[in-house]
Amino acid sequence: MAVRELRSARVSSAAAAPTSQLSDGEIIDLGDRHLQVLHLPGHSAGSIGLWESRTGTLFSGDTIYDGPLIDGLPDNRRAEYGNSLRRLLDLPVRIGSRGA
Numbered sequence: 820m821a822v823r824e825l826r827s828a829r830v831s832s833a834a835a836a837p838t839s840q841l842s843d844g845e846i847i848d849l850g851d852r853h854l855q856v857l858h859l860p861g862h863s864a865g866s867i868g869l870w871e872s873r874t875g876t877l878f879s880g881d882t883i884y885d886g887p888l889i890d891g892l893p894d895n896r897r898a899e900y901g902n903s904l905r906r907l908l909d910l911p912v913r914i915g916s917r918g919a
Contacts, residue, residue: 841867854878859907861900862889868907875913882907884918 841847843858847869854869859882869878882903890897 857906859903861896861898861903863892864894864896866903870910875911876916877907877910877912877914878916879907879918881918883915 841856843856845856847854847856852871853873854871857868857870859866859868859880862881862884866880866882868880868882870876882900889895890900
């Protein structure tokens with residue numbers, strides 16, 4: 820896997836190489852918070868969200884974002900994206916954080 824370099828006007832940093840892959844349903848234990856990994860393909864192939872059932876908090880990643888539907892990219896799959904959105908509709912979300 821190629822390491823990409825991130826640049827901005829103030830910061831330049833090499834991206835970290837992944838040490839593991841997350842699986843759908845896996846729980847990330849942060850001590851006082853437990854986030855469930857949701858595999859949410861469609862908008863992009865490896866898209867995930869993080870769900871905290873205790874508080875009803877959803878971090879949707881790029882599955883939900885502010886803007887028009889972007890579906891002309893090589894990894895876009897409309898049917899999978901629709902399934903991912905329906906999956907999120909079934910969650911009792913109280914607090915949501917969307918992608919950019």
